[in-house]
Amino acid sequence: MAETTSESLGGIGQSVKRKEDLRFIQGKGKYIEDFYLPNMVYGVFVRSIFAHAKINSINSDAALKVPGVVAVLTEKDLAGVNLAWMPTLAGDTQAVLAGEKVLFQSQEVAFVVAETQAAAVDGASLVEVDYEELPVVVDPFKAMEPGAPVLRTDKEGQKDNHIFTWEAGDKAKTEKAFQDAEVTVSQKTHYPRCHPAPLETCGCVVDHNAFTGRTDIFMTSQAPHAHRTIFALISPFKEHTTRIVAPDIGGGFGNKVPVYPGYVLSAVASLVLGRPCKWIETRSENIQSTGFARDYHSEIELAATKDGKITALRVKTTADHGAFDAQASPSKWPAGLFSICTGSYDIADAHVQVDAVYTNKAPGGVAYRCSFRVTEAVYIMERAVDLLAVKLNMDPVQLRKKNFIKPEQFPYKSTTGWEYDSGDYEKTMNVALEAVGYDQLRKEQAEKRSRGELMGIGISSFTEIVGAGPRKQFDILGLSMNDGAEIRVHPTGTVMARFGVKSQGQGHETTFAQILAEELGIPEADIIVEEGDTDTAPYGLGTYGSRSTPVAGAAAAIAARKIRDKAQKIAAHMLEVSEADIEWKDYKFQVKGVPGKAKTMAEVAFAAYTAIPDGMEAGLEAVTYYDPPNFTFPYGTYICVVDIDSKTGEYKIRKFVAVDDCGIVINPMIVEGQIHGGLTEGFAIATMQEIRFDEGGNILNGNFMDYMLPTAVDTPHWDLDRTVTPCPHHPIGAKGIGESANVGSPPAIVNAIVDALSHLGVTNIEMPVSPWKIWRILHEKGVA
Amino acid sequence: MIPPSFEYHAPGSLADAIGLLKQHGDEAKILSGGHSLVPLMKMRFAAPAHIVDINDIPGLDYLKEEGGHLRIGALVREADLEASAVIAAKFPLILDATKLIADPQVRNRATIAGNLAHGDPANDHPAVMLALDAELVIEGSGGERVVPITKFFVDTFETALASDEVLKEVRIPIPPAKSGGAYFKLERRVGDFAIVGVAAQVSLDGAGNIQSAGIGLTNVGPMPIKAEAAEASLAGKAPNDATLQQAGQLAADASKPVTDNRAPEDYKRAMVKELTIRALRRAVSRAEGGN
């Protein structure tokens, strides 16, 4: 018999092809639009045309006359069942349908239910809403000025537009460090409001059956269990009679974490009408009304010695949360993990303050492919280090190396309270420098400058914090952020494994099977992974914040080890030796010192159901709920090289090297895919994406014509490499990779562009970096 | 993204199409490639009660050189232009522009006639045709007429076409020997409409001086613009830097850009100048036999 190896099993470290791709690439995935239930009705929203207006009346008469229109639901109908408002994940309240007034353009005002989607759209176009415009607050700084109109008049005691102040670090010590500093730099910058824009928009089909009392909800949910619990907490739906199924999901990126009015209204419609109701957003609705990301206005300051040792960091941020605080941060962490902004650097003192503000914009602040505000944190820090390098006339590489947390400092306690688990930042950076040919590039840049050509090199050596999170610190609306794994080994040695997380394209069906293959010695092809159905999956808080591998991946390994423990007992019985004489070697149970005497997991599984030893229960199953002892801290160094056309401001990313360290890699191909996707998103954010508003709160680019996604032609080539520093507290040493690239790449790109212009005295340029912004600078400096 | 309901007609002849257009007047719209019209309908910016689909009409998909002209029928797709040998040999300007329109899927359906008939200053062919001095053959219930491109664009989304008329053919004079053209387009992203586009066509005389030049501007005004002063400034001149700079400035002066999602107005005006210079430079190089 051929030897069993990790490769033959498709275990950890193998680029196994994705099990899910067979259906995805042939159009056989099953998304919300693929659900057609008999007798189904369709819901479509009437949305506000104003950003802030009183609603005097809503007239549905004409809409109800459209053939096929069944009902028009308004706030009054919801108030009757106590569902006009719902809690947000951040503990605020959000209008399900606008009542007295609308607070942002595109807000949900009425829900038209019809026999066909077309009839619902026709009906929606005929609902007459009598608005009375109110003064609009778009700018978060103006929102905080005395005398600004108070937006949340629905909230008792709310006298201004301030949501919260959150602080981390030691303010007094930081102030002192700045007073004593030899050198300081500061920069104001805005991380623009952008949107996760998943390919599949949000939607659901709700099927309430009055006869069985059961409700099936098929929905685009990154967290089906959490959503069901929330439904049960806020609505007449009970947890045991409600089943949420998240089927195939066409990308989430944080956009499918919040609960949206469309879900609630579909449920109400199904309950009232006794028929299944489908709701699915158009692209414009998705961009205009559902969870946006970022929108952090920050001022960052660094204090340092003359020779480049950073001594302190100070950050003051104004966060624009829109009309409702509907961000998706853990309860006790209103600014998420933003205090990771000390980054990869050993900094003695830091103080971070975030003030969140209501404005007349769509609610959100979701963690778009990032672990709760880590992207914003990384951006400002990596920009600031470059700023300091310019001020000190020091190479940005040298400055970073000088301030890196050193390998021997791990576990490293940061001044803002995090315990970094592991890392070797300089080693990773050196791999990137080598790959890009850094010294040569600097020479080339100097030569080009002397000829008036513009070329820049940008570095980002970021550290992330992912895998939320330890129960002692983290919960969402009180639900602790632990995740379950449930494994059944069948008599013939094949496996069904279920998880509380939910893939939206990350490839869990493959990677989790690989972890189990490695742990159980069963080929990944014989392991099926199922997620997303609350009737069958163990409890868990879902997939976002790169938490699936750190939390559910750990649960997979631990549950598998429980199975191995039981299997070892059975194997001992089968081999007629004591358990202590058995060792797990070469993916088999072997009698120590007698290589020929062994049992495979499949053989043991059969015995577990057919020849179980006396005194032992039959079966081979395990359940685990994993509470991570700490976060994981993936990191990397990205280097970007740009060439700028000095007459038009257009630029090209000539080379982009990304060296990541996410600890142990389960599937290198999938990891590379995640990095490619994240880099492309980061590239889009840095270069072309921002949801823009005029002074009246009108969205200026609420569709894909003007809110742009890069095509394959626009996207640079990505050069990838990696180092491996295993996570010391994770059962298989993995750290999570879903988000590093989105988090780490924008500052590399902006740093490269600023670097290309630095000899002209340029120190900052705001994202998205449109060529016209560069041209304006060049024009002012007399270059263009 | 569902249009209001409408009645769909698919006439089998031009005469039938014109009959339907006459019957329904302003209520009717011609559908050719559909890539401008259908998005507008789905967003409910346009709500025609009748759609007259001309795609079934035979004999409108010719692309041929005849009588000193290139004649392009109404149902010639962008993809056909890309694949055409005549265009590759004699109209590098058209080829440049066509390749920059949208993406291959759109180009497989979209027609040059629809691109012009839409009257959108953001479309690329209008500027190209202004630079090439094209003529448009139009047929309606009153018969056929030929309209020079300079008289075709009336306002944003408005052309000389009456509601019962079909743009049947685009007719372009074959350029003399020693001619060349080029299209330069700034885009926010590949396949996007232009921030600024400049079409340039030049013919050189025996001495290598510019005999005639055509310059069209995309998306820098309420209508596509023919930069006539810039064209005139080039006649008889040697194509040196100073000449091109001056033409670029005159083209910029002729533009009327506004600030929008694409870019601010000052940038667009400056880019008209820069792209005009670049387009002319490449057009001259091509006229000289280069690339």
Ligand SMILES: Cc1cc2nc3c(=O)[nH]c(=O)nc-3n(C[C@H](O)[C@H](O)[C@H](O)COP(=O)(O)OP(=O)(O)OC[C@H]3O[C@@H](n4cnc5c(N)ncnc54)[C@H](O)[C@@H]3O)c2cc1C
């Ligand atoms: C994603 C996308 C990107 C695009 N990018 C670009 C771009 O970069 N540059 C560019 O130039 N264009 C672009 N377009 C537009 C595309 O080229 C259009 O399809 C084209 O402008 C219209 O041609 P059509 O055949 O599709 O016309 P249709 O959409 O069918 O019709 C357009 C209008 O012209 C009328 N019409 C059509 N044919 C005739 C005729 N023979 N006689 C009289 N009236 C007629 C119609 O009634 C309608 O009013 C883009 C389109 C899309 C969807």
